[in-house]
Amino acid sequence: MTDTPFxxxxxxxxxxxxxxxxxxxxxxxxxxxxxxxxxxxxHMSLAFFKEEDVAIExxxxxxxxxxxxxxxxxxxxxxxxxxxxxxxNSGRPGVVGVAVGSSADSGWFAPGAxxxxxxxPAWDITTTDIPxxxxxxxxxx
Ligand SMILES: [Zn+2]
Ligand SMILES: [Zn+2]
Numbered sequence: 001m002t003d004t005p006f007x008x009x010x011x012x013x014x015x016x017x018x019x020x021x022x023x024x025x026x027x028x029x030x031x032x033x034x035x036x037x038x039x040x041x042x043h044m045s046l047a048f049f050k051e052e053d054v055a056i057e058x059x060x061x062x063x064x065x066x067x068x069x070x071x072x073x074x075x076x077x078x079x080x081x082x083x084x085x086x087x088x089n090s091g092r093p094g095v096v097g098v099a100v101g102s103s104a105d106s107g108w109f110a111p112g113a114x115x116x117x118x119x120x121p122a123w124d125i126t127t128t129d130i131p132x133x134x135x136x137x138x139x140x141x
Contacts, residue, residue, distance in 0.1 A: 007047075009103040011083035016058035018085070018098065024049045025095070027109060029126040032116035032136075034065055038075050039084060042124025045100040045109060046087065054096050060085060067091075068136065113137065 003021075010017035024047035035044035060076040067073045071091035077084055087097035100109045111127050114120075118134045131137075 006053075007098075007103055007105075007108055009098070009106075010058075011078035011081050011085060011102065013078060013081035013083070015080045016056065016060055016078045016083070016085060018057070018102070019055045020047075020049050020098065021053045021055075022050070023108070024098070027100075027111045029111050029114045030116055031114065031118075031120035031124065031126070032068075033119050034067070034073065035116075036119070036121075038065075039099075042121050043126055044084075045106075045111065045126075046097045047100050047109060048092075048095050048097050051094045051096050054098070056086070062088075 005019040006022050008017070008019040026048040027046070029043050029045055031043045036042060038044070059079060061079040062074040062076045064072050064074050067089065069091055071089050074088045075084065076086040083102060084099045085102050086099065089095070100106050111130060113130055114126050114132045115136050117132045
């Protein structure tokens with residue numbers, strides 16, 4: 001990837017950086033309780049890229065949690081500064097979720113859905129003019 005990437009970013013301390021060669025396949029705002037606890041706020045803004053489109057430099061630490069689906073969701077952080085960076089799900093091999101807030105410039109983020117609306121706190125308002133789902137909608141085919 002020597003060309004200008006579609007997007008790039010990294011953690012707070014600079015130990016971990018990433019570059020995405022192409023636009024994400026899906027983007028969403030997630031209000032699930034797991035995202036709330038892992039992020040420390042009302043939702044996570046996530047962009048799901050093809051694994052082969054994302055180059056990651058630096059060491060990350062991953063922590064596993066079982067999702068509602070029964071799949072294992074692994075959340076990756078910078079072990080030096082604690083920044084939340086990536087997500088991988090055992091039910092979706094070949095896909096890496098990027099925490100959009102780690103982007104150098106996140107102006108490209110255009111979520112297609114708000115998921116886990118059922119646990120959205122009243123004080124955390126995300127995008128309102130896109131489909132909202134009480135939990136997780138069925139995966140696209
Ligand atoms: Zn860091
Ligand atoms: Zn979530």
